[in-house]
Amino acid sequence: xxxxxxxxxxxxxxxxxxxxxxxxxxxxxxxxxxxxxxxxxxxxxxxxxxxxxxxxxxxxxxxxxxxxxxxxxxxxxxxxxxxxxxxxxxxxxxxxxxxxxxxxxxxxxxxxxxxxxxxxxxxxxxxxxxxxxxxxxxxxxxxxxxxxxxxxxxxxxxxxxxxxxxxxxxxxxxxxxxxxxxxxxxxxxxxxxxxxxxxxxxxxxxxxxxxxxxxxxxxxxxxxxxxxxxxxxxxxxxxxxxxxxxxxxxxxxxxxxxxxxxxxxxxxxxxxxxxxxxxxxxxxxxxxxxxxx
Amino acid sequence: xxxxxxxxxxxxxxxxxxxxxxxxxxxxxxxxxxxxxxxxxxxxxxxxxxxxxxxxxxxxxxxxxxxxxxxxxxxxxxxxxxxxxxxxxxxxxxxxxxxxxxxxxxxxxxxxxxxxxxxxxxxxxxxxxxxxxxxxxxxxxxxxxxxxxxxxxxxxxxxxxxxxxxxxxxxxxxxxxxxxxxxxxxxxxxxxxxxxxxxxxxxxxxxxxxxxxxxxxxxxxxxxxxxxxxxxxxxxxxxxxxxxxxxxxxxxxxxxxxxxxxxxxxxxxxxxxxxxxxxxxxxxxxxxxxxxxxxxxxxxxxxxxxxxxxxxxxxxxxxxxxxxxxxxxx
Numbered sequence: 001x002x003x004x005x006x007x008x009x010x011x012x013x014x015x016x017x018x019x020x021x022x023x024x025x026x027x028x029x030x031x032x033x034x035x036x037x038x039x040x041x042x043x044x045x046x047x048x049x050x051x052x053x054x055x056x057x058x059x060x061x062x063x064x065x066x067x068x069x070x071x072x073x074x075x076x077x078x079x080x081x082x083x084x085x086x087x088x089x090x091x092x093x094x095x096x097x098x099x100x101x102x103x104x105x106x107x108x109x110x111x112x113x114x115x116x117x118x119x120x121x122x123x124x125x126x127x128x129x130x131x132x133x134x135x136x137x138x139x140x141x142x143x144x145x146x147x148x149x150x151x152x153x154x155x156x157x158x159x160x161x162x163x164x165x166x167x168x169x170x171x172x173x174x175x176x177x178x179x180x181x182x183x184x185x186x187x188x189x190x191x192x193x194x195x196x197x198x199x200x201x202x203x204x205x206x207x208x209x210x211x212x213x214x215x216x217x218x219x220x221x222x223x224x225x226x227x228x229x230x231x232x233x234x235x236x237x238x239x240x241x242x243x244x245x246x247x248x249x250x251x252x253x254x255x256x257x258x259x260x261x262x263x264x265x266x267x268x269x270x271x272x273x274x275x276x277x278x279x280x281x282x283x284x285x286x287x288x289x290x291x292x293x
Numbered sequence: 294x295x296x297x298x299x300x301x302x303x304x305x306x307x308x309x310x311x312x313x314x315x316x317x318x319x320x321x322x323x324x325x326x327x328x329x330x331x332x333x334x335x336x337x338x339x340x341x342x343x344x345x346x347x348x349x350x351x352x353x354x355x356x357x358x359x360x361x362x363x364x365x366x367x368x369x370x371x372x373x374x375x376x377x378x379x380x381x382x383x384x385x386x387x388x389x390x391x392x393x394x395x396x397x398x399x400x401x402x403x404x405x406x407x408x409x410x411x412x413x414x415x416x417x418x419x420x421x422x423x424x425x426x427x428x429x430x431x432x433x434x435x436x437x438x439x440x441x442x443x444x445x446x447x448x449x450x451x452x453x454x455x456x457x458x459x460x461x462x463x464x465x466x467x468x469x470x471x472x473x474x475x476x477x478x479x480x481x482x483x484x485x486x487x488x489x490x491x492x493x494x495x496x497x498x499x500x501x502x503x504x505x506x507x508x509x510x511x512x513x514x515x516x517x518x519x520x521x522x523x524x525x526x527x528x529x530x531x532x533x534x535x536x537x538x539x540x541x542x543x544x545x546x547x548x549x550x551x552x553x554x555x556x557x558x559x560x561x562x563x564x565x566x567x568x569x570x571x572x573x574x575x576x577x578x579x580x581x582x583x584x585x586x587x588x589x590x591x592x593x594x595x596x597x598x599x600x601x602x603x604x605x606x607x608x609x610x611x612x613x614x615x616x617x618x619x620x621x622x623x
Contacts, residue, residue: 222412
């Protein structure tokens with residue numbers, strides 16, 4: 001029973017990382033109908049920046065904050081420079097451009113910091129925390145708290161601020177928003193900035209667990225895809241719920257089902273993606289889109 | 294039935310002549326590289342048909358290459374079957390799996406298919422590692438190197454070169470016969486306007502699934518030659534990077550024409566050398582940036598861009614427009 005509780009909490013911890021990255025994907029998908037295949041690599045790259053800042057002597061939480069600022073600026077710049085020119089191109093073009101970003105970021109990280117795995121300092125205490133007689137890893141609890149806090153702040157921003165409202169309007173009704181004086185292009189760029197920030201949080205939270213290496217996010221992004229698809233790729237709430245559910249399910253499957261073990265966890269995520277897309281493409285929380293002929 | 298123009302026949306004859314002569318005029322280490330060019334070209338041809346002509350975005354064709362390579366390797370390693378049986382069986386296996394995945398792909402529109410195949414590509418090595426008893430797990434399987442059959446006056450490299458390019462030639466020919474006429478028109482119609490195509494009686498299930506299966510067959514053959522040429526398969530041979538590399542080749546070469554597949558094969562075999570000259574530490578940065586720039590400025594790739602250049606050179610727009618705008622004076 002104790003072990004099950006620990007496994008569930010540890011699943012929620014990885015799940016909240018999937019949820020963060022899935023939310024980053026959903027933010028961009030809602031605004032532009034683009035799936036950003038480079039989202040995981042952007043998160044990896046910003047995590048390296050955080051590591052570099054720590055190496056330069058910054059305390060971990062300060063490095064964390066500085067990295068989020070850099071991630072935001074980087075995300076905005078990427079949208080302006082790379083995505084904007086192809087925004088109206090066909091789907092294949094956009095997919096390939098984001099894959100180009102994927103390859104470029106992966107290569108840049110390898111170039112700057114090498115392919116040797118680095119350890120990343122954990123910002124949380126290492127001794128377990130006792131809750132009801134069960135020892136939980138402080139790291140897991142910390143990851144859950146920080147991720148959910150980030151997701152909460154993003155929700156508040158979108159629901160309660162004027163800028164958040166403008167961004168939602170620009171995503172849903174670009175033409176009308178333009179007439180109302182909203183600068184739609186910049187709203188989309190802000191969306192990329194926010195997605196980069198959420199991704200950076202995910203990267204920094206998972207790095208102490210998986211260690212830093214340029215390929216650290218390649219399986220995480222698949223789990224994030226699975227989370228976003230499970231929750232409904234247009235639904236931020238769905239992305240978070242999908243991520244948490246997937247984290248727990250994958251962790252329990254990997255631990256208790258011998259056949260799946262460590263290696264077939266990715267295959268399980270793939271199966272979830274395909275099944276959901278075939279049976280209910282709008283996911284758990286999405287609305288069904290009806291095409292007009 | 295559309296007739297093949299004499300220009301096309303001439304270009305094909307020229308290509309065949311070049312392929313026949315090249316191994317005798319390049320340094321011998323390049324002959325081995327050119328075997329990989331043939332394998333890449335076959336696999337990219339599948340992407341040209343599936344993604345370029347039919348609009349189904351696959352980021353996971355490395356998985357079919359893995360299947361093809363492992364069928365050849367397992368048959369040769371375990372049962373001692375010769376390669377000339379292994380490769381056709383690999384093609385059959387990939388065709389069968391391709392039909393199944395193609396049926397699934399029918400339900401996944403546009404970018405969702407890209408997402409699912411991306412995940413397939415990432416998960417492939419972990420499948421291969423998991424079923425250790427068949428695949429040899431992490432360490433992979435090693436094979437006997439190819440030798441020319443007795444009586445053929447060629448060394449192993451030249452023999453493999455001619456076999457791989459011969460097979461590539463057959464693949465290109467069969468594909469050309471397949472996509473000319475009705476089948477090709479149906480594929481393009483389903484890409485450009487699926488609703489109109491279906492209203493005109495094009496059956497999307499049949500054509501899209503067939504396109505998927507045929508591109509899987511091609512990838513399987515390519516994977517088989519990969520295994521034979523390296524005489525070794527491992528999960529890392531067919532990593533996620535391979536799937537992406539194929540797409541890079543298709544896009545840089547030109548995803549709309551068969552010549553683009555050929556150019557793409559050359560590009561992905563030799564671009565790493567060029568990229569290393571530009572930036573020795575991180576050739577993949579060069580790839581990534583090149584990919585983005587090509588999509589922004591030459592979305593039809595090397596072959597498409599060249600074709601446009603040739604056309605503008607032979608019919609300069611300035612001369613044409615001058616001729617039209619010239620006012621007639623009496």
